[in-house]
Amino acid sequence: MTQRPERADALRNREAVLAAADGLFAASSSPHSVSMDDIAAAAGVGKGTLFRRFGDRAGLIAAVIASRLEPLQQAVREAQDAAGSSPHRRVRELLDASLSFKIDNRNLMSAAEDAGLSSPYQAEHYGWWHDTLRTELAEVPGVHNADFTAHALLAAVRADLVAHLIDHQKMTPDDLRASLAAHVDSILGGSSGTPRRRALDEA
Template sequence: MSTVPDPQVATGPLRERADAARNRAAILEAAAGLFAEHGADGVSMDQVAMAAGVGKGTVFRRFGDRAGLAAALLAERERDLREAVTHGPPPLGPGAPAGDRLTAFLDAYLDHVMRHLDVARLRETAAAGTGTRRGAEPYRFWHGHLVTLLDGAADPEAAAHALLANLSAAQVTAVLAEVGEDRMRSCLTRLARAALRPL
């Protein structure tokens, strides 16, 4: 009896995974374009499915709802920032003093939130409804990064939460029109310096 696998059986799962990956990429690309054009609140899952060339059921099975789609889209956008933080050049990446890395991160993360403000708000709104924002994996990653940079400060864990609270999409939206971007950045820098102070 032959032990050579049937080529169709052997390649079937791989083909399905490739199709799923292509569908995922198409859906995220379509969502990014539609969100940019109409705003996250003005786009339906039907529109995303149609733009991606897939069935609506595919979008719902893969992402659950618009908030799940927003979370996946932001995860794609955050990948480069994570790479810069963990392996990139200083001051954002390793090799610079903790204070310089902290202020570089706050600047870079504020840039990220502002570029994707309505999508980030959608993700946060859904997370707030389930009480999972601080438990979500992206938040845990950024919080852990800040705790590391704040090592030796008075209360690294609490300070990291406080700094991230000022970088939430809801907070940025609430204060941006009132104080402006430059004042927000200056305030974040002052907060970071204060947080770095030892006991």
């Protein structure tokens, strides 16, 4: 059966909700302070519209993350297709991109990790990062278990940790990125140079 195209008003409502939620999470002092009522009011829609469209708060947060991640995922795919960089460097750049995304969206990502999901590891965005990182790690000499190593490295960029280090311990984003790069080198061995804030981590 052919899927019917989305009505223009429904599409506008969806985009308004995503933009409103994105803005509220970015401006909030705590991910817990943003409610469905707040989002509905900011978007100019009824609260029932949110639940019909996204199911619950977790579903709405997941949709906002997917919207924010889409350009970054495209940039990562393009970077993977480009020749010339070593697997070690690609791992570092992937983790740096993930960390930069978490820094810029730490309230939104913290909300996702605390949105009532049975496990943050079941989230679609986590699965994408893990699969992408595992593929690159499998090409790095000396990595015994790429699947486990991908999980272990992604644990270093959990949103709640990023928020704690930046908002409470007042670590600068540059210092955090440098510390992550050093951590990756300590696990994988060697050095591939300081990660560059390229298009894939600014998208």
